Every structure is written in C-alpha cells, then in structure tokens.
Amino acid sequence: QGAPIRWRMQTYAGAALGEHVVKPAIDMFNEIADGQMQIELYYADQIVPTSELFRAMQSGTIDAVQSDDDSMASPTEVTVFGGYFPFASRYSLDVPVLFNQYGLKQIWEEEYAKVGVQHISAGAWDPCHFATKDPIRSLKDLEGKRVFTFPTAGRFLAQFGVVPVQLPWEDIQVALQTGELDGIAWSGITEDYTVGWADVTKYFLTNNISGAWIGHFFANQAKWDAVPERLKTLMKVCFEQSHYYRQWWYWGGEADLRVNGPKLELTSIPDAEWATVEEKARLFWDEIAAESETKAKVVEIFKTYNAVMDKAGRPYRYG
Amino acid sequence: MPYEMIALLMFGGMMILLLTGQRVFAVIGFVASVAALALWGGGGSALPFTSAIKLMNWYPMLTLPMFVWMGYVMSESRMADDLYRMFHVWFGPVPGGLAIGTILLMVLISAMNGLSVAGLAIGATIALPELLKRGYDKRMVTGIIQGGSSLGILVPPSVVLVLYSMIARQPVGHLWLAGVVPGLMMAGLFILYVVVRCRINPALGPALPAEDRTVPAAEKLRLLSAGLLPVGIFAAMMGPFVYGWTSLVEASVVGAVVATLAALVRGRLTRKVFDTCMVQTLAVSCMFMWIILAALAFGAVFDGLGAVRAIEGLFLRDMGLSPWTILILMQLSFLIMGMFLDDTAMLVIVAPLYVPLVAKLDLGMAPGDALIWYGILYTITCQIAYITPPFGYNLFLMRAMAPDHVTLADIYRSITPIVLLMLLTLVIVMMFPQIALWLPHLVYAR
Amino acid sequence: MPRVLILYVRWVEALNYRIGRLAMYLLFVLGGVLLWSIIAKAFFRPSLWTQEMAQFTMVGYFVLGGAYALQLGANVRMDLLYSRWSLRRRAMVDAVTVLAMIFFLSVVLYGGIDSTLYALEIGERSRTVWRPYMAPIKIIICTGVFLMILQSVAFLIRDIALLRGEKI
Numbered sequence: 015q016g017a018p019i020r021w022r023m024q025t026y027a028g029a030a031l032g033e034h035v036v037k038p039a040i041d042m043f044n045e046i047a048d049g050q051m052q053i054e055l056y057y058a059d060q061i062v063p064t065s066e067l068f069r070a071m072q073s074g075t076i077d078a079v080q081s082d083d084d085s086m087a088s089p090t091e092v093t094v095f096g097g098y099f100p101f102a103s104r105y106s107l108d109v110p111v112l113f114n115q116y117g118l119k120q121i122w123e124e125e126y127a128k129v130g131v132q133h134i135s136a137g138a139w140d141p142c143h144f145a146t147k148d149p150i151r152s153l154k155d156l157e158g159k160r161v162f163t164f165p166t167a168g169r170f171l172a173q174f175g176v177v178p179v180q181l182p183w184e185d186i187q188v189a190l191q192t193g194e195l196d197g198i199a200w201s202g203i204t205e206d207y208t209v210g211w212a213d214v215t216k217y218f219l220t221n222n223i224s225g226a227w228i229g230h231f232f233a234n235q236a237k238w239d240a241v242p243e244r245l246k247t248l249m250k251v252c253f254e255q256s257h258y259y260r261q262w263w264y265w266g267g268e269a270d271l272r273v274n275g276p277k278l279e280l281t282s283i284p285d286a287e288w289a290t291v292e293e294k295a296r297l298f299w300d301e302i303a304a305e306s307e308t309k310a311k312v313v314e315i316f317k318t319y320n321a322v323m324d325k326a327g328r329p330y331r332y333g
Numbered sequence: 334m335p336y337e338m339i340a341l342l343m344f345g346g347m348m349i350l351l352l353t354g355q356r357v358f359a360v361i362g363f364v365a366s367v368a369a370l371a372l373w374g375g376g377g378s379a380l381p382f383t384s385a386i387k388l389m390n391w392y393p394m395l396t397l398p399m400f401v402w403m404g405y406v407m408s409e410s411r412m413a414d415d416l417y418r419m420f421h422v423w424f425g426p427v428p429g430g431l432a433i434g435t436i437l438l439m440v441l442i443s444a445m446n447g448l449s450v451a452g453l454a455i456g457a458t459i460a461l462p463e464l465l466k467r468g469y470d471k472r473m474v475t476g477i478i479q480g481g482s483s484l485g486i487l488v489p490p491s492v493v494l495v496l497y498s499m500i501a502r503q504p505v506g507h508l509w510l511a512g513v514v515p516g517l518m519m520a521g522l523f524i525l526y527v528v529v530r531c532r533i534n535p536a537l538g539p540a541l542p543a544e545d546r547t548v549p550a551a552e553k554l555r556l557l558s559a560g561l562l563p564v565g566i567f568a569a570m571m572g573p574f575v576y577g578w579t580s581l582v583e584a585s586v587v588g589a590v591v592a593t594l595a596a597l598v599r600g601r602l603t604r605k606v607f608d609t610c611m612v613q614t615l616a617v618s619c620m621f622m623w624i625i626l627a628a629l630a631f632g633a634v635f636d637g638l639g640a641v642r643a644i645e646g647l648f649l650r651d652m653g654l655s656p657w658t659i660l661i662l663m664q665l666s667f668l669i670m671g672m673f674l675d676d677t678a679m680l681v682i683v684a685p686l687y688v689p690l691v692a693k694l695d696l697g698m699a700p701g702d703a704l705i706w707y708g709i710l711y712t713i714t715c716q717i718a719y720i721t722p723p724f725g726y727n728l729f730l731m732r733a734m735a736p737d738h739v740t741l742a743d744i745y746r747s748i749t750p751i752v753l754l755m756l757l758t759l760v761i762v763m764m765f766p767q768i769a770l771w772l773p774h775l776v777y778a779r
Numbered sequence: 780m781p782r783v784l785i786l787y788v789r790w791v792e793a794l795n796y797r798i799g800r801l802a803m804y805l806l807f808v809l810g811g812v813l814l815w816s817i818i819a820k821a822f823f824r825p826s827l828w829t830q831e832m833a834q835f836t837m838v839g840y841f842v843l844g845g846a847y848a849l850q851l852g853a854n855v856r857m858d859l860l861y862s863r864w865s866l867r868r869r870a871m872v873d874a875v876t877v878l879a880m881i882f883f884l885s886v887v888l889y890g891g892i893d894s895t896l897y898a899l900e901i902g903e904r905s906r907t908v909w910r911p912y913m914a915p916i917k918i919i920i921c922t923g924v925f926l927m928i929l930q931s932v933a934f935l936i937r938d939i940a941l942l943r944g945e946k947i
C-alpha cells in the first residue's frame with residue numbers, strides 16, 4: 015500500500031447546499047477508502063472562482079469538480095445542455111434515463127475526453143423555478159427583473175425581458191438584500207429554503223422552465239488514470255449514491271415546502287400563457303441544434319425521449 | 334508535510350519577511366506563490382492569477398475607489414474648513430472644547446468616507462495646527478485625531494465593512510447600521526476622556542480667549558449651516574440605500590457624485606485639488622487591491638493545503654474551548670496580528686477560518702446576528718490596528734503630516750489612552766451585542 | 780552603472796508614469812458606467828453590460844495603475860526596522876527582497892499568460908448574456924503585471940546604483 019492519494023474537489027455549491035448535494039457522498043468515500051485515498055471537498059469559489067473551474071481542473075490545480083457544464087463554462091459542444099436546458103426534462107428521473115438509456119452518457123464522455131477531462135457520471139437535481147421579491151403572475155411581470163440564473167437559461171429568458179445577472183454563488187443572498195438582484199431562477203423551493211434565499215425573497219413561481227438540472231462529477235484525466243481500479247469503482251458508487259440522495263431529497267422537499275413551507279407565497283402563470291414559453295423553447299432548441307452536429311444530436315435525443323414520454327401518457331406525462 | 338507545519342511555515346515566513354520592510358502585498362504574495370509551487374503538486378502556479386479573477390468578481394469592491402474619492406474630495410478641497418470653524422466657534426469657549434469639536438468633526442467626516450485616511454489628513458492639516466496654536470496638549474490632541482479619524486471605518490460608509498460583508502456573506506446595510514451606535518459610543522468615550530482630563534488639568538485644553546469668542550450670532554448660525562453639507566451628502570447616499578432604492582454600488586456612486594458637485598459648486602475643485610484627488614485615489618485603491626489580491630492567493634493556498642482544517646480542528650476539537658473563550662481568543666489574535674499586518678490582509682487570510690467558526694458557535698443569537706456583531710468587533714480591532722505600532726496606517730500618516738515639534742515619541746505615546754478607550758468599547762460591545770444589533774434590527778425589522 | 784541600465788530605468792519609469800496617469804482616468808469611466816447603470820435601471824430597463832464593464836474597468840484601473848502606484852510609494856511596508864535604517868541599508872535589503880516582489884508578480888504573470896492563451900484558443904466568453912470575450916481583460920491584467928515587473932526591476936537597478944554610490 016503506497017502513500018495515500020489526495021484529491022481536491024471543488025463543487026459549484028456553497029457550504030449550506032453542499033451539505034446535502036455532495037458532502038455525504040464524499041464523507042462516505044473517504045470512510046470506505048480508509049486512508050488509501052482522501053478527497054478534500056471545497057465549496058463554491060473557495061479555491062478558484064467558478065469561472066476558472068474548468069481550466070483549473072484541466073490543468074490540475076483542482077483534481078475533481080462537481081458542477082453542471084454550463085456554469086463552469088466547459089469548452090465543449092454539450093455545455094449548453096448542462097444546468098437547465100429549457101423544457102428538456104420534466105422529472106428528475108428523466109436525467110438518468112437520458113444518460114443511461116438514450117445515449118447521452120456516451121456523448122458526454124467523448125466530448126470531455128477531447129478536452130482532457132474524465133466525465134464520471136451525470137445526475138439530476140431540482141427543477142428551475144423563480145423566487146422573487148415581487149410576485150410573478152403573468153409573463154409581463156418578468157420584464158426588467160434582474161435575476162440570477164444559468165448562462166443558457168439566461169440567454170433563453172432574456173427574450174421575456176428578464177435581465178440575467180452573474181454573481182458568485184455565495185453572494186446571491188446578500189445581493190438580493192442590497193438590491194443588486196430582484197430574484198433568482200436557479201433552483202426549486204428546497205434549495206431556496208436550504209441556502210437562505212427564502213429569507214430574502216417573498217414569492218415562488220410554480221411554473222418551471224425545466225424539471226431537472228443536469229450536473230456531473232468530473233476529474234482531471236491524468237489524476238483519474240492514476241487511481242487504482244478498485245478506488246475508481248468505489249468513487250463511481252459513491253457518486254451514484256449522491257445522485258440517489260438528491261433524487262429523494264429534492265423530490266420530497268419540493269412537495270413538502272410548497273405545501274408546508276412558511277416563507278414563500280406561491281404564485282402561478284396560467285397554463286395557457288406559460289405555453290408560449292414552452293413554444294419559444296422549441297424554437298430555442300432548433301436554434302441550438304443548428305449550431306453544430308453534436309448539438310443537433312443531443313436535441314434529437316431530447317425530442318425522441320419526450321415524444322416517447324408523451325405517448326406513454328400517465329404517469330409519465332399529463333397532457 | 335503535516336498541516337500544522339504548513340500553517341507555521343506560511344505564517345512564520347510571512348512575519349519574518351514583513352520585518353525586512355518589503356512591501357506588504359509583495360511579501361504576502363511571495364509566500365503564497367512559493368507555497369503554491371513547492372507544496373501544491375501541479376497546477377499550483379495558477380492560483381495567484383485566479384485570485385485576480387476572484388477579486389474582479391467581487392462586485393462590491395467597486396465601491397472602494399468611490400468612497401476613497403469622496404474622502405479626498407472632502408479633505409483636499411478643504412470643504413471641511415467651514416465645518417471646522419463651526420465647531421471652533423461653538424465649542425471654543427468650553428475648556429477642552431476645541432478638542433471636543435475636533436472629535437465631532439471626525440465623526441461627521443467619517444460619515445462621508447469609507448476609510449480613515451481622509452479623516453486623518455483633515456485632522457492633521459486643519460485641526461491639529463490650530464489646536465497646538467491654542468495651547469492644547471499635543472499628546473492628547475494627536476491621540477484623538479488618530480483615534481477619531483479611525484471612526485471612518487466604523488461609521489458608515491465603511492470599506493472595511495464592505496469587505497467583511499463579502500467574506501462573511503452578510504448584508505452591508507445591516508453591518509453599516511450596526512456600526513453606527515458603537516461608533517458614536519466610541520466618540521462619546523473620547524469626548525468624555527477629554528472632558529475629564531481637562532477638568533482635572535485645564536491647562537491641557539484652554540478655553541478660547543475672550544476676544545476670540547465674540548462671534549456675532551448671525552455668523553454663528555451661518556456656520557452651523559456648514560454642518561448641513563455632510564449631513565446632506567450622508568443622507569443622499571444612505572437614505573436611498575437603506576430604503577432599497579439604490580444598490581450598494583449605486584449608493585457609492587451617488588455619494589461620489591454629490592460630494593464632487595458640492596466641491597464644484599463651492600468653487601473648491603481647482604485643477605490642482607482635482608489632480609491630487611485623482612492620484613491619491615489611484616494610489617490608495619491600488620494599495621488596497623494588491624494587498625487583497627495577494628491575500629486571496631495566500632488564503633486559497635493556505636486553505637487548499639489543508640492548513641485551515643488544522644487550525645479549525647485545534648480550536649474546536651483539541652482544546653475543547655467554550656464559545657466565549659474562542660471568541661476572545663479570536664479577538665486577541667486580531668489585536669496581535671493587527672499590530673503587524675494590514676487589516677484587510679488579516680481579514681482575507683483568517684476569515685475562511687473564523688467566519689464559519691463564529692457562525693457555528695453557540696452564542697445565544699442567530700448565526701446571522703452573530704456574524705454582524707462579529708463584523709463590528711472585527712472593525713474595532715482594525716481601528717486599534719490602525720493606530721498601534723509598528724504597523725498602523727494612521728500612525729504612518731500622522732508621522733508624515735504632523736508639524737515638526739510633534740515628535741515621533743509624542744505620536745507613539747499619544748495613542749495609549751486612545752487604544753485603551755477603544756478596547757473599552759470593544760469589551761462593552763462584546764458584552765452587550767445589542768449595542769450593535771439594535772439599529773439594524775430596528776430599521777430592517779420585517 | 781552601464782548606460783543601458785540607466786536608460787532602462789528612465790524609459791520604464793517614464794512609460795509607467797504615462798500609463799498610470801492614463802489609467803487614473805478609468806475612475807471616471809467607472810463612475811460613468813455605474814451612473815448609466817443607475818439611469819438605465821430607473822428609466823429604461825436594467826442594462827446587460829454595465830456590471831461586467833464596471834468590473835473590467837476596475838481591474839484595468841488597479842492593474843494598469845499598479846506600476847505608477849509603485850512609483851508613488853503607495854504600497855505600504857511594515858517599517859518597524861526599515862524606518863530606522865539608513866538609505867544605504869534600505870537599498871541593500873530592498874535589492875534582495877525586491878526579488879520576492881518580482882517572483883510573486885512573475886507567478887501571477889505566468890498564470891495569466893496560461894489563462895490568456897486558453898481564453899484565446901477556445902474563444903472564451905463570459906457566462907453572462909452579454910457574453911464578452913474574456914481574452915481582452917486577461918491581456919490587460921498580464922500587461923499591467925508585466926509593467927509592474929519592469930518597474931520592480933527598475934527599483935532593483937536604482938538600489939544597486941545607490942549602493943555603488945551612483946545617481947540615476
């Protein structure tokens with residue numbers, strides 16, 4: 015048994031959220047690895063700013079990363095699909111199905127191999143809702159709102175008058191208090207409560223622009239290759255475990271907090287009106303598909319998948 | 334290498350190199366870079382540069398040059414002269430009155446700039462010569478000017494609290510308001526100190542002679558209006574901010590613009606004044622930013638090498654200390670570091686350690702409140718750091734600006750009572766957190 | 780001192796002075812951008828580019844102004860011992876410790892060049908909707924840091940000259 019392997023992993027999440035979305039899995043890994051390998055976990059911007067995260071992993075400053083492709087601006091063809099690609103999925107179970115049964119996993123692995131990064135696994139997070147200081151009851155209410163959101167979601171939402179703003183994740187709560195932001199379109203209600211955003215916003219919009227976030231674990235290729243097979247397997251299992259944790263944590267949390275959460279008032283945009291957003295999303299898909307072959311392939315997969323789900327009917331899709 | 338060893342090497346190396354008198358930012362950055370290259374194991378060389386990007390993303394730092402600019406416009410355009418005359422005329426007749434007036438002047442100036450350098454410049458160039466001419470005790474008055482000017486970081490707006498707010502992730506508005514009462518309290522203690530000493534020994538602060546006192550009532554009233562200017566600037570900046578109409582960064586621009594307009598309207602913004610303000614603002618901003626950049630690099634390396642965990646373990650597990658003991662130890666370490674180190678550097682470096690700790694300590698208040706209160710405690714230790722040798726910003730400036738017959742020994746001695754009063758404030762605010770928390774709770778009550 | 784070195788010091792210092800004096804005015808650009816942001820928010824629609832533009836300007840301000848600030852002596856030192864030393868003594872110590880500054884700045888520059896090349900290679904853009912290219916600001920940082928290194932070397936030459944009893 016040689017010297018222990020030490021990895022630094024940085025997640026996109028701040029400490030409060032990381033407590034749920036990643037820490038349990040890392041603790042478990044460290045415990046089972048029993049001194050042969052140790053992953054040290056760092057939170058949002060702790061070692062390098064999120065905008066430099068990809069490069070830092072590629073060049074070995076950080077050994078591993080948990081993030082969506084979009085927020086860490088991976089230089090790949092699949093980056094726009096990470097995070098929240100508008101209306102690509104309805105439920106969090108859609109994500110593992112898309113990756114494992116519909117071929118996204120292979121595409122991601124190939125794309126990241128091209129840039130010297132190991133794609134370890136993809137998992138789902140929560141749906142993307144608005145939490146705001148003023149109520150949103152129609153599309154018109156979105157106009158001029160400065161909102162913290164994902165790059166691609168921001169690009170999509172800009173056509174409705176939303177003003178997307180990028181700030182370090184940990185600064186969001188304060189930015190809402192100091193008036194830099196009017197709201198967030200970043201997460202579901204579980205996260206709003208967990209990270210304190212529910213304390214500084216008042217309203218929660220029940221319509222969402224995506225049913226599940228797509229995020230991943232990645233590693234620097236050379237570092238990954240240097241890990242013994244047994245530990246690689248262990249790592250994969252622990253990361254899968256983290257995906258599983260999030261499946262029930264968010265799924266249960268979303269329902270519970272809508273019904274029992276004391277801090278946010280729920281509002282909705284009528285379905286008919288929201289349908290225009292969904293239509294715009296299809297146009298957005300085509301726009302993206304036109305950008306490259308790989309992108310077209312991914313969009314095609316989304317289309318196929320959603321068509322199957324629609325045909326399958328309840329409980330997969332309700333009209 | 335064990336984490337404790339790394340922590341020791343990095344801090345020890347920094348302290349020793351600081352003694353050589355090389356520029357503070359260079360020393361901090363050098364230690365960070367060497368540690369990154371030697372100990373990180375691949376890719377460490379990227380960390381100093383990524384700190385620049387981190388700093389760029391710190392949006393509230395945009396307020397720094399604005400608040401600094403405001404201060405320099407105040408001091409260089411001599412807009413404070415009238416202000417000074419106002420206090421002079423109104424307080425002159427009382428024994429020690431000019432000194433009291435100077436303290437009040439410092440409070441008003443603190444409300445218009447985010448640091449303390451401009452306050453010190455005004456104090457040392459306008460108030461000090463006048464006080465000395467009137468036979469005031471030189472040690473007493475150099476002391477109160479240094480102490481009074483340091484209120485600039487406790488009374489809003491405060492750049493130090495902006496920086497703290499970013500690191501502790503607490504709203505600046507709350508922090509600024511939390512600084513108001515402790516700041517006024519500290520000023521009150523300074524005044525009390527002057528009153529008591531002059532009561533005991535009137536020779537320390539002679540009342541104005543009769544011929545100087547006969548100022549017509551109309552003139553007295555006119556001068557009173559001089560006090561409206563700072564109040565107006567303060568209100569124009571803080572009002573909309575506290576009410577949420579402007580964001581922090583916008584508020585700083587509003588403040589800078591209003592102060593500049595005031596100077597323009599009064600015809601005080603000459604070419605020369607303008608140029609000095611520009612150069613000084615650049616100089617101070619650069620100094621600040623480079624120290625923060627280096628400290629960010631130091632912090633990231635320190636953290637990434639695991640040294641933070643070592644110290645955290647020491648505090649929380651190994652020594653089994655009570656929350657209050659931990660809190661007091663932290664303050665002591667701030668006081669000691671503050672003697673030798675730049676305040677922002679010490680914050681950026683140790684905050685990743687202390688801030689989560691404070692949030693976790695069981696102090697009988699919400700973590701948010703604890704962090705706001707702690708921010709005020711930290712700021713008071715910074716004030717002490719500003720005036721304590723060997724490394725103190727106000728000390729440096731005072732040395733550079735004081736009239737010749739105020740010797741270095743005078744300056745060093747002058748600070749003892751002031752430091753004691755600051756410590757007293759620190760202890761009082763520690764014992765009664767409500768002094769800090771009352772105002773933000775009142776204003777931001779939901 | 781060799782004439783080249785003297786010329787180097789003169790040139791570098793003159794250059795940094797000019798660049799610094801120009802960078803100084805970025806304060807107004809910064810103020811202007813932020814003012815526009817306030818106006819746009821109040822009367823039109825919050826603008827998409829002001830925040831980042833302000834951040835870029837701020838970085839340009841303190842990075843391009845960095846070398847001039849060094850000349851101004853703005854960067855504080857802990858002068859417990861330093862203030863008691865003779866000029867000669869200071870020059871002696873500085874001549875060694877300035878290498879620490881040069882080293883630090885070089886590491887910043889090294890990381891900066893790597894990051895800039897990466898930004899150029901992939902056409903890196905910011906993640907905002909405005910999506911500015913990131914290479915320009917990274918190039919500005921590298922330039923500023925490089926100028927600061929040049930200035931530090933000029934300090935070194937000055938110190939050596941002083942030790943040899945020459946004036947530049």
Ligand SMILES: NC(=[NH2+])NCCC[C@H](N)C(=O)O
Binds near residue numbers: 031035082205227
């Ligand atoms: N930077 C990111 N990748 N953020 C992902 C956020 C998505 C999801 N709401 C979460 O925070 O878990």
Ligand code: NA
Binds near residue numbers: 484486488490
């Ligand atoms: Na102030």
Ligand code: NA
Binds near residue numbers: 720
């Ligand atoms: Na000090």
